Amino acid sequence: TKHFLARVAAHEQLGAFLCTDETVALRQAEAADARRAKGEAGPLVGVPVAHKDIYVTADFPSTAASKMLAGYRSPFDATVVAKLAVAGTVTLGKLNCDEFAMGGSNENSAYGVARNPWDTRRITGGSSGGSAAAVAAGLVPAATGTDTGGSVRQPASLCNVTGIKPTYGRCSRYGMIAFASSLDQAGPMARTAEDCALLLTAMSGFDERDATSADQPVEDFTAAVRAARAGATAAQPLKGLRIGLPTEFFGAGVAADVTQAVRASLAEFEKLGATLVDVSLPRTELSIPVYYIIAPAEASSNLSRFDGVRYGHRAQAYKDLLEMYKKSRSEGFGPEVKRRIMIGTYVLSHGYYDAYYLQAQKLRRMIADDFQAAFRQCDVIAGPVSPTVAWQIGGKTDPVANYLADIFTLPASLAGLPGMSVPAGFGEGGMPVGLQLIGNYWKEGELLHAAHAFQ
Numbered sequence: 001t002k003h004f005l006a007r008v009a010a011h012e013q014l015g016a017f018l019c020t021d022e023t024v025a026l027r028q029a030e031a032a033d034a035r036r037a038k039g040e041a042g043p044l045v046g047v048p049v050a051h052k053d054i055y056v057t058a059d060f061p062s063t064a065a066s067k068m069l070a071g072y073r074s075p076f077d078a079t080v081v082a083k084l085a086v087a088g089t090v091t092l093g094k095l096n097c098d099e100f101a102m103g104g105s106n107e108n109s110a111y112g113v114a115r116n117p118w119d120t121r122r123i124t125g126g127s128s129g130g131s132a133a134a135v136a137a138g139l140v141p142a143a144t145g146t147d148t149g150g151s152v153r154q155p156a157s158l159c160n161v162t163g164i165k166p167t168y169g170r171c172s173r174y175g176m177i178a179f180a181s182s183l184d185q186a187g188p189m190a191r192t193a194e195d196c197a198l199l200l201t202a203m204s205g206f207d208e209r210d211a212t213s214a215d216q217p218v219e220d221f222t223a224a225v226r227a228a229r230a231g232a233t234a235a236q237p238l239k240g241l242r243i244g245l246p247t248e249f250f251g252a253g254v255a256a257d258v259t260q261a262v263r264a265s266l267a268e269f270e271k272l273g274a275t276l277v278d279v280s281l282p283r284t285e286l287s288i289p290v291y292y293i294i295a296p297a298e299a300s301s302n303l304s305r306f307d308g309v310r311y312g313h314r315a316q317a318y319k320d321l322l323e324m325y326k327k328s329r330s331e332g333f334g335p336e337v338k339r340r341i342m343i344g345t346y347v348l349s350h351g352y353y354d355a356y357y358l359q360a361q362k363l364r365r366m367i368a369d370d371f372q373a374a375f376r377q378c379d380v381i382a383g384p385v386s387p388t389v390a391w392q393i394g395g396k397t398d399p400v401a402n403y404l405a406d407i408f409t410l411p412a413s414l415a416g417l418p419g420m421s422v423p424a425g426f427g428e429g430g431m432p433v434g435l436q437l438i439g440n441y442w443k444e445g446e447l448l449h450a451a452h453a454f455q
């Protein structure tokens with residue numbers, strides 16, 4: 001714990017952490033020591049972690065990287081945070097992210113950008129950018145992120161760490177500050193698939209406080225990582241695994257360096273015994289307009305609670321209730337959050353609901369059906385996570401250009417499927433490239449197993 005706290009302090013310029021608390025961390029580390037002395041040592045006892053500032057925590061402020069929640073203290077821990085604490089982890093602090101997890105570059109944080117440890121002039125990706133930067137720079141061995149449309153996978157890819165977004169419902173959303181409730185999922189980020197398996201095992205499970213958490217048995221994902229496939233050999237641990245490559249993930253929209261690194265890693269999977277098959281996800285392009293209708297719609301509803309009365313920032317001076325709302329929300333929310341609230345309110349409005357929201361919901365179902373058709377031909381789907389490596393900070397100012405970069409992570413999110421990012425080599429400027437693996441529902445074990453064999 002002391003080692004990692006010192007590293008966090010020495011790398012403040014990365015902007016990965018929003019807060020740390022040495023007193024809290026050392027107290028938790030002592031408690032872990034006591035557990036170990038009593039012979040209660042589980043694999044995570046005493047392991048330092050840090051949480052994306054989307055999770056509420058009783059021991060640290062919880063801001064969602066927004067001015068709206070500056071200084072907010074939750075009276076309780078999010079379920080995922082509590083479960084990791086029960087497993088014995090030591091929390092160093094809270095991690096930077098895009099405001100309310102809205103973004104893919106961490107540039108939307110009200111508390112400054114997070115910097116990519118591989119080149120500090122570049123973005124980390126987002127929204128879990130602080131988590132990716134902290135793990136990549138060795139400030140903490142593992143971290144939590146959240147993924148609504150790619151926010152675990154994309155920053156993991158751009159910072160060369162491993163991250164997994166489980167099946168929707170695998171982890172409780174209780175205490176995760178809500179962005180788009182039908183999409184939000186918790187996910188671990190760490191160096192390896194094996195470490196992610198350790199964390200995910202501790203994080204998952206039904207929670208009566210989240211009606212959308214699934215009553216699915218808690219699996220030991222570390223066992224899945226180590227288990228041998230039927231018919232596999234020592235030289236070919238992935239023998240029999242069919243990896244589907246969607247044509248739409250390997251087209252003209254992907255940078256050549258990314259395609260090259262992804263193809264090279266897929267050749268390694270072949271050496272490990274896997275076979276590559278061509279599949280199609282024909283509505284891949286539509287996932288962008290579909291997501292950017294559904295996610296803002298849900299966000300506009302979720303964020304209505306920040307009204308200056310119950311939570312967060314309240315304007316200093318106002319003449320009546322309406323002006324108090326207006327001023328508090330104008331001052332508290334950043335530009336991207338306001339944009340999403342405007343879009344969401346518009347697509348849900350009486351005159352446009354059928355034209356936008358309802359159409360998007362229908363297409364969402366079709367995107368999920370496309371995956372089921374593809375999974376009749378393969379066990380796992382693979383492709384890039386991000387169409388390019390990490391770009392320069394400030395290099396992508398048009399909001400739509402940022403949205404387009406989410407094209408390969410959105411489909412699995414809309415379908416609720418598990419997806420992960422595995423380091424897959426380097427591209428332009430020596431920047432990391434991630435390989436995305438998407439599995440069928442509840443097949444996180446298969447994804448982690450394949451990633452582990454590759455690593």
Ligand code: GLN
Nearest residue numbers: 101103104148149150151
């Ligand atoms: N980049 C996507 C967005 O801006 C995804 C964010 C996320 O997964 N939280 O909404």
